Amino acid sequence: MAAAVLAVTAFAAACGDDDKKSDTGTAKAASSAALPVTVDTTRGKVTVKDASRIVPLGGDIAQSIYALGLAENVVGVDASGAVLPESKGKPTFGNSRALNPEGILAQRPTVAIGSASVGPRTAIDQLKAAGVAVVLIPDSSKPEDAVTRIQAIATALGVPEKGKTMADRTAGEIAAAKAKGAQAATKPRVAFLYIRGQANLYHLGGKGLGPDSMITAAGGIDTGTELGIEMSAAMTPESMVAAKPDVILVFRKGLDSVGGVDGVLKLPGVAQTPAGQNKKVVAMDDLELGGGGPTAGIALDQLVTLLHS
Incomplete structure (x- = not known):
């Protein structure tokens, strides 16, 4: 994990x-x-x-x-x-x-x-x-939602005090990660690709999809959202070129499904982007990019590092 x-x-x-x-x-x-x-x-x-x-x-x-x-x-x-x-x-x-x-x-x-x-x-x-x-x-639509979700879960299960302790810690970790992203010298353009090679499924993420809010909170620009994509749309060479991402972000399972970074670079249009030319492809697990649980702040900090390094 x-x-x-x-x-x-x-x-x-x-x-x-x-x-x-x-x-x-x-x-x-x-x-x-x-x-x-x-x-x-x-x-x-x-x-x-x-x-x-x-x-x-x-x-x-x-x-x-x-x-x-x-x-x-x-x-x-x-x-x-x-x-x-x-x-x-x-x-x-x-x-x-x-x-x-x-x-x-x-x-x-x-x-x-x-x-x-x-x-x-x-x-x-x-x-x-x-x-x-x-x-x-x-x-969960943004990392901060993890705080209220934790409290709601803990209250429903009869452990509200434990929930408050966990929620407070998570809130602090999220705030620290957001501050780290805001202080970064760059504001990278990020394209989230939902890919499943075995299913021949290749989508460009946009507004409303979990990674969108994580990208923004980490100090990046979601290029799919910028293009007006709601949730996701089929990835095309034209959409990738128009997105002009500096970084391509994928789920780790998606990365594995196409044979790693080299597989992503071979997808239509990717080689024509700044991310493709610089081989800047980063991956995180599904739960991390969802950002709705007690590790939301830790995951956001990890994304900040990946996007700005």
Whole structure:
């Protein structure tokens, strides 16, 4: 896993097995003491009575739950959460946009937490009908959203004080990374490419896509947004030349799917850009560029370094 995720994992490991067990026990006790709780969600108020069997519907949400010390309470994860070290051995049930409600219900969850965009809606309705408390929180559109998302997750699970501590730390890390980006001598033009070589999928990202806000916060210019692209559009030689990126940013899985940096440089139009001519291609993991979890500030700092070095 990349640096942002490893930072949380390394911290937990450094505490030792005894401390880890103690922390988990404390979190469970606090959760039990603070529940039931009624919280506002994107689909009305929901009362959470039991957080003993949690299903996170998203990788960054799983990150937050693990960092809150509730890893033992997680009974299953979606595909994006499955990549986290703490998810090893846990059942998986599709991705957050194509949930498998039967697979989720098989884990007998007491509470499920996801972003407002998870679905399909029929799956969410099925979970509710089965008596699962479903907490949906606003999607992350900028790094700072990680702070309110962490607090919302912690409150719903009965550990609000732990959530505040984590949220405050994350807010400080985000502010420091943004200041570092703002002080940089350059303001690089960045093209985010969503590429999946095996699926022959090549898109240029733009406004509304997760990396857009991360690029801006890191002191860069999102060239897709500048071109007026909403979310993403098919990558063409003409769009790449018009974008004129100094840096090409990709997900690490996308980079691997085309055979590395050399593969990206061979994509239509890339060689005609400043980034292509200077072989300036950088990669980060999906969860890092999403910026919605407790490692948002760490990931943003990493992006600042990648863009301005």
